[in-house]
Amino acid sequence: MQFIPNILFAIALILGVGYFSRNVKKLIRNIKLGHDVDVSDEKGKRFNNMLRIAFGQSKMVVRPVAGIMHFIVYIGFVIINLEVLEIIIDGLFGTHRIFSSVLSSSVYGFLIGSFEILAVLVLIAVVVFWLRRNTIKLKRFLNPEMKGWPKNDANYILYFEVVLMCLFLTMNATDAPFQEMNSGNVISGFMAPWFSGFSEGTLHIIERSAWWLHIIGILVFLNYLYFSKHLHILLAFPNTYFGSVHPKGELDNLESVTNEVKLMMDPNADPFAAPANPDAVPAKFGASDVTDLSWLQLLNAYTCTECGRCTSECPANQTGKKLSPRKIMMDTRDRLEEVGKNIDANGGEFKDDGKQLLNDYITAEELWACTSCNACVEACPVSINPLTIIIDMRRYLVMEQSAAPMELNNMMSNVENNGAPWPYNQMDRLNWASES
Known part of the structure; x- marks a missing residue:
């Protein structure tokens, strides 16, 4: 009988971690649906970017209020959950606060005291975040793409944080041996008198209930991440x-187009020669669906925090145009999830569903509203690049469907015929110099 709690804990842990692992495999599978891209260069610069942007939150604090609050929640999430290790050991082996017997009372007290202070700071930050979204109603949280699930998802995670922090503090406040240590109970020590009227047995039940709910809540939270925008906690x-470690204005060249140009420039090439592999499917110019994108672009989509900084900085969006870089990323992720479910439902093979990212999710109007200014790329706190998806889809419209706007078609015709964007004959290009 005494081992039943340990067995139940082990079962809950195995189920929680197992379901999370299953979803991680599905996530990796979906990302690998994108074509390969070489990101093996500049390893030192890349590692520095990860330390500075993901660990150091350097791009978050550009907006001080949200940045500082997010930094508190981030640090709280990382540090407070170190106590999960102690909970796991206690749950599996039936010990109680195992680290208190391993570490000196002063060190253990300092750690738990730090956790409790951070828990309170996290609660304050979460309240501020909730007010910004639901009372102050900042404009970037009210865009059309933020209706329904995206709005609810943001609130659910805030409620989750409140519950987890309150359970942690309640667990400490009702833990009589911990309170008797009088070391580390910097917050729970003030809460302990709230439970002074309860018997020792009742206190133990409350403490055990908070303990179980806290660890189960963490396992639920872990598995909720896959379905939430908060997947960025892991993918950032x-x-x-x-x-990208290249200049923001630098666009990549399509290999298929480059090969065509090289063939045209080769005086020895036979334009009527049969292809080397007649059964090969010709490479598509640009992208019309998620499988035409690179795995890095699909990783970008899953990493999107839906914070809206990209959209709030977008000049096209600010002038009332339909484009929202955040929606581009959300639509890409939603379509990728749809493709993944299709594969799951058809035994690992994708069955054509008659849909694609272009038109069914993202319209040409959105794509052509983009000015290619990179404001969205600069604003993103986790290095997401919506512009690359927009450019690839515009390439498809131009080169596969000849569906560019009239103004662009006129410009391209002028470049082809006159060597310049303007409708002037090349012989007349210097006429301005003779005018006096």
Whole structure:
């Protein structure tokens, strides 16, 4: 009988970690649906970016209020959950606060005291975040793409944080042996008198209940991440590492187009020669669906925090155009999830569903509203690049569907015929110099 709690704990831990591992495999599978891209260069610079942006939160604090609050929650999440290790050991082996017997009372007290202070700071930060979203109603949280699930998801995670922090403090406040240590109970020591009227047995039940709910809540939270925008808690680190280290104005060249140009410039090439592999599917110019994107772009989509900084900085959005860089990333992730579910439902193979990212999720109007200014890329706190997806989809519209706006078609025709964007004959280009 005495081992039943340990067995139940082990079962809960195995189920929680097992389901999380299953979703991680699915996540990796979905990201690998994108084509390969070489990100093996500049390893030192990439590692520095990860330390500075993901660990150091350097781009978050550009907006001080949100940045500082987020930093508190981030530090609280990382440090407070170190006590999860103690809970896991206690749960598996039936010990109680095992680290208090391993560490000196002063060190253990300092750690727990730090956790309690951070728990209170996290509670304050969460309240501020909730007010900003639901009472102050900042404009960037009210865009059309933030209706329904995205709005609820943001609030659910705030409620989750409140419950977890309150359970942690309640667990400490009702733990009589810990309170008797009088070391580390910097917050729970003030809460302990609230339970002074309860018997020792009742206190123990409250403490055990808070303990169980706290660890189960953490396991639920862990598995909720896959379905939430808060997946960035895990993916921000690889995303900032693999993010572009090239100048923001530098666009990549399509290999398929480059090969065509090289063929055209080769005087020895036979334009009528049969292809080396007649059964090969011709490479698509640009992207119309998620499988045409790179795995890095798909990683970007899963990493999106839905904070809206990109959209709030977008000049096209500010002038009332339909484009929202945040929606581009959310739509890409939603379509990727749809493709992943299709694969799951069809035994590991994708069955054509008659849909694609272009038009069914993202319209041409959104794509052509982009000015390619990179404001969204600069604003993103976790190095997401919506512009690369926009550019690839515009390439598809131009080169596969000849569906560019009239103004752009006119410009391209002028470049082809006149060597310049303007409708002037090349022979007349210097006429301005003779005018006096």
